[in-house]
Amino acid sequence: MSDFLNISDLTLAYGRTVAVEKMNLAIAKGELVALLGPSGCGKTTTMRAIAGLLTPVAGSITIDGRDVTRLAPAKREVGLMFQSYALFPHLTLYDNVAFGLRLRRDPDLDAKVRAGLETVGLAKFATRMPADLSGGQQQRVALARSLVMQPKVLLLDEPLSNLDARLRLEMRVELQRVQQETGVTMVFVTHDQSEAMGLADRIVLMRGGAIEQIATPEEIYSAPRTTFAADFLGFETILPIEGENRSMAWRPSAVVLGEGPHEGTVRGVAFAGERREYVVESAIGMVKVDMPASDTVYRIGQPVRFDLPKDRAVIVENS
Amino acid sequence: MFENRAVGLALTLPAALFAAALFILPVGILLSEAFQGENGFSVQAYIDFFSSGRNQTVFWRTLKLAAFVAGVSAVIGYAAAFCIVSLPPTSRGRMFGLVTLPLMISPVARTYAWLVILGRTGFVNAILVDIGIMDTPARILFTETAVFIGLLQLFLPLMIISLVSAMENMPRDAIPAARILGANWFQVFTRVILPLTREGLVIGGTLVFTGSMTAYITPAILGGSKVLMLETLLYQRVTVANDFVAASVIAMILIVMAFSANLLLKRIATARKTRA
Numbered sequence: 197m198s199d200f201l202n203i204s205d206l207t208l209a210y211g212r213t214v215a216v217e218k219m220n221l222a223i224a225k226g227e228l229v230a231l232l233g234p235s236g237c238g239k240t241t242t243m244r245a246i247a248g249l250l251t252p253v254a255g256s257i258t259i260d261g262r263d264v265t266r267l268a269p270a271k272r273e274v275g276l277m278f279q280s281y282a283l284f285p286h287l288t289l290y291d292n293v294a295f296g297l298r299l300r301r302d303p304d305l306d307a308k309v310r311a312g313l314e315t316v317g318l319a320k321f322a323t324r325m326p327a328d329l330s331g332g333q334q335q336r337v338a339l340a341r342s343l344v345m346q347p348k349v350l351l352l353d354e355p356l357s358n359l360d361a362r363l364r365l366e367m368r369v370e371l372q373r374v375q376q377e378t379g380v381t382m383v384f385v386t387h388d389q390s391e392a393m394g395l396a397d398r399i400v401l402m403r404g405g406a407i408e409q410i411a412t413p414e415e416i417y418s419a420p421r422t423t424f425a426a427d428f429l430g431f432e433t434i435l436p437i438e439g440e441n442r443s444m445a446w447r448p449s450a451v452v453l454g455e456g457p458h459e460g461t462v463r464g465v466a467f468a469g470e471r472r473e474y475v476v477e478s479a480i481g482m483v484k485v486d487m488p489a490s491d492t493v494y495r496i497g498q499p500v501r502f503d504l505p506k507d508r509a510v511i512v513e514n515s
Numbered sequence: 516m517f518e519n520r521a522v523g524l525a526l527t528l529p530a531a532l533f534a535a536a537l538f539i540l541p542v543g544i545l546l547s548e549a550f551q552g553e554n555g556f557s558v559q560a561y562i563d564f565f566s567s568g569r570n571q572t573v574f575w576r577t578l579k580l581a582a583f584v585a586g587v588s589a590v591i592g593y594a595a596a597f598c599i600v601s602l603p604p605t606s607r608g609r610m611f612g613l614v615t616l617p618l619m620i621s622p623v624a625r626t627y628a629w630l631v632i633l634g635r636t637g638f639v640n641a642i643l644v645d646i647g648i649m650d651t652p653a654r655i656l657f658t659e660t661a662v663f664i665g666l667l668q669l670f671l672p673l674m675i676i677s678l679v680s681a682m683e684n685m686p687r688d689a690i691p692a693a694r695i696l697g698a699n700w701f702q703v704f705t706r707v708i709l710p711l712t713r714e715g716l717v718i719g720g721t722l723v724f725t726g727s728m729t730a731y732i733t734p735a736i737l738g739g740s741k742v743l744m745l746e747t748l749l750y751q752r753v754t755v756a757n758d759f760v761a762a763s764v765i766a767m768i769l770i771v772m773a774f775s776a777n778l779l780l781k782r783i784a785t786a787r788k789t790r791a
C-alpha cells in the first residue's frame with residue numbers, strides 16, 4: 197500500500213504554458229506530505245490537478261487503486277482547502293460546513309456538521325456569517341468543511357502562510373491532531389522550509405514544474421541533493437568545487453567566526469536569543485554565520501577571520 | 516460627509532431645484548393631464564385607454580417583449596459573463612471592450628444594420644433559402660421577432676456588464692470549492708453563482724427591462740406601425756392624433772411599470788437572501 201495516491205508522468209499546462217512536467221510521486225495511506233518550493237513552481241497547479249479542477253495534458257492520477265484522471269472533482273473523494281479559504285460568503289458557518297453533505301443528502305447531516313464545527317472549536321458560531329470571523333477562524337471553517345466529507349485525500353494549499361505566528365502554531369497543532377485522529381492522507385503546500393520540516397512525514401521539493409528531491413525532513417536537512425535544494429533549505433554559503441560538477445554547502449551554524457583562512461568585514465549582526473546571526477562580506481561573497489550568543493561579540497564594520505570547515509560541509513550536485 | 520447637515524442640504528438645493536423645474540414639473544403636468552375629467556379628478560382616461568383592444572394588445576406586447584428580452588439577456592449574459600471572468604486578465608479586458616463596443620455606436624446605426632440583415636434580401640433570408648429551410652424569403656422585418664432581436668442586441672451589453680462586475684466580486688475559489696464538495700454545474704449555478712450575483716442580476720434586469728420598454732428607435736424601425744410598442748404608440752398618438760391625454764396615460768404606464776419591475780426584482784433578490 198505504498199501508493200495510495202499515485203501520480204505518474206503527470207504534465208499540466210495552462211494553454212501553451214507548461215506548469216508541471218512529467219511528475220512522478222507515490223504517497224502512502226495516512227502519510228503527511230509537503231509540497232515545498234518557491235512561488236510559481238507549480239505547487240497549486242499540482243493540487244488543482246489532484247482535485248480534478250485541471251485536466252492533465254498527459255499522465256495519470258490514481259487514488260486508492262482507482263484511476264481518477266478523467267473523473268469530475270465531485271467523484272474523487274478529495275478535499276481541498278484553498279489558500280483563500282473560499283468560504284461561501286452568503287451562507288452561515290453551519291451551511292458552509294453542510295454544503296457538501298447536503299448535496300450528498302447525508303442522513304446524519306446535522307450530527308456531522310455539529311461535530312465538524314465542534315472539532316475546530318467553532319460550534320457556538322454556527323449561525324454567524326463568514327465575514328464576521330477572523331482569518332484564522334475562517335480557515336478552521338474551511339478545514340471543517342473539507343473534513344466532514346471524510347475525503348480519502350485532504351489537500352491543503354498554503355494552510356499556514358496567511359496566519360500570524362501564534363495562529364500558525366495553533367493551526368499546525370490542529371493539522372497534526374486531525375492527522376492523528378482521522379488518519380487521512382494529507383498533502384499540503386508551502387514555500388517555507390521550516391513549515392515543511394516541522395509538519396511533514398516526507399517532503400517533495402519542487403523547482404520550475406519538476407520534482408527536485410523527495411526525502412524525509414531528516415534526510416533533506418542533512419543531505420540536500422543539489423545546490424538548489426541546499427540553497428532552499430538554508431545552506432546559505434555554497435562554493436563550487438573546482439574541476440567538478442559539484443559544490444560544497446554550509447549552513448550558517450557550520451561556519452566558524454574568529455579564526456580561519458578567510459577574512460572579511462562584519463556587515464550585519466542580529467541577536468536571536470541563543471544565537472547571534474552575522475552577515476560577513478568577503479572575497480567569496482556575503483557569508484551568513486550563526487554563533488552562540490555567549491561567544492565573542494563582533495561589531496558592524498569590524499574585520500574578522502572565519503573558517504568554512506570541510507568536514508561540516510555537504511557535497512551537492514550543481515543544478 | 517458634511518459636518519453640518521444643513522450645508523450638505525444647501526449644496527444639493529440648486530441641483531434639486533434644477534431637476535424640479537426642468538423635469539419633475541413638466542412630467543407632473545403631463546401626467547396630471549390624464550386625471551382631469553369634466554368635474555375634477557377622474558380616471559376615465561385610463562378606463563378609455565384600456566378599453567381599446569388595440570391598446571391592450573400594445574400594452575401586453577410591450578410587457579411581454581421587455582420581459583423576454585430581460586430574461587433571454589440574463590441567460591446569455593450569465594454564459595457570457597462566466598466566459599469573460601474565466602479568461603486570463605489581458606484577454607478579459609479585450610473581451611470586455613468588445614462587449615461594450617456596441618454601446619459606443621449610435622442605436623440608429625445599429626438598428627439600420629438589422630434592416631439590412633433581416634430584410635427580404637438580407638443574408639438571414641439568403642441563408643434560409645439557400646440551405647432549403649424555406650422556399651421563399653420569410654418576412655422577418657416588422658414582426659415581434661425583429662423587434663425582439665433588435666432590443667436584445669441593444670441591451671444585452673448592459674446585462675453582461677452588470678453580471679461581469681458581480682462575478683468579479685465573488686470570492687475567487689468559490690466555484691471550484693463547490694465543485695469539489697460535490698456540486699454539478701447546475702448546483703454550482705443555483706447555490707453559489709446566482710446567490711452571489713443577485714444584485715448584479717437585479718441591476719442588469721432593471722436596466723434591460725426598462726430600456727426595452729422605453730426604447731423608441733428599435734421598435735419604430737424594426738416593428739413600424741405593424742408592431743407597435745407603448746413608446747411608438749405614444750409617439751403616434753401625439754404626432755398623428757394630437758392626443759395628449761392618451762400620451763399622458765402611456766407615459767404614466769411606462770413609469771409605473773419601470774418602478775414595479777425594479778421593486779419586484781429587488782424583492783426577489785432580498786427574499787431569497789434572507790431565506791438562505
Ligand SMILES: Nc1ncnc2c1ncn2[C@@H]1O[C@H](COP(=O)(O)OP(=O)(O)O)[C@@H](O)[C@H]1O
Pocket residue numbers: 210213214215233234235236237238239240241242603
Ligand atoms: N490560471 C493560470 N493561467 C496561466 N498560468 C498560470 C495560471 N495559474 C498559474 N499559472 C502559472 O503556472 C505556474 C505555476 O503556478 P502555481 O502552481 O500557482 O505555482 P505555486 O503554487 O507553486 O506558487 C506559474 O508560472 C504560473 O504563472
Ligand SMILES: [Mg+2]
Pocket residue numbers: 239240241
Ligand atoms: Mg500557490
